[in-house]
Amino acid sequence: MSWTDERIEQLRGMWEKGLTASQIADELGGVSRNAVIGKAHRLGLKSRPSPVKATDKPAKPAKAPAAPKPAAPAPAPRAAAPAAPRPAPAPKAEPKAAAPAPTAESESEAAPKPDAPRIVSIGPGGFIRQGPGDQQAPIPPAPPRRLVPAKPSPEIADKTSLLDLNDRICRWPMGHPGEPDFHFCGEPVNPGFPYCVEHCGRAYQAQLPRGTRRPPPPPPFGGPRVR
DNA sequence: CCCTGATTCGC
């Protein structure tokens, strides 16, 4: 298989969703776990808790620098003034935390102030209207709002295929990529968003702190397949 | 052992 734009997009989404490389590989199909990780790195997205931490190994800086097996007879040329060919990662591997922009949020937000006006525009679907970039505001008390299982209009007779996607129709995936009936929502988008009103409500749910369980995980792709 | 992600390096 090859990395089509579509598959890359899926990889991105799932990787950021926290699925493991194995799960992603299984989901995408046709690729190995390593392939997924390799691709993820090449795409620039990485980090995420890795079991292996930055360890300083003065004794064993890293694996054997080069070809210890196919025989490296005489590396003569550089013996004179190597100038440290592999200058160990000098700037100690800084964890960098990669905090996803916790940009100022103090405001009057966190304050338990029930009467706070908190003027936000509400999308027709009831979701808090906010730019995709500034999704924040946990608002813990899980919305009692019932999320109906994505109900596409009855006229999906002509399913929206990847080729039918444009800026004005909802790109929410219906079903799993690769399956015969996989298609996209196709409803008119909520202006300013890539999804229709209904799916904006799904896509832009406030990200609760990890560990906070929310019964029905909003499923783009439905999560790991159960096979 | 299993899992995880990271890295290297031949292709």
Added chain:
DNA sequence: GCGAATCAGG
């Protein structure tokens, strides 16, 4: 650019 092989921690 790709991914198997390898490494290394849990």
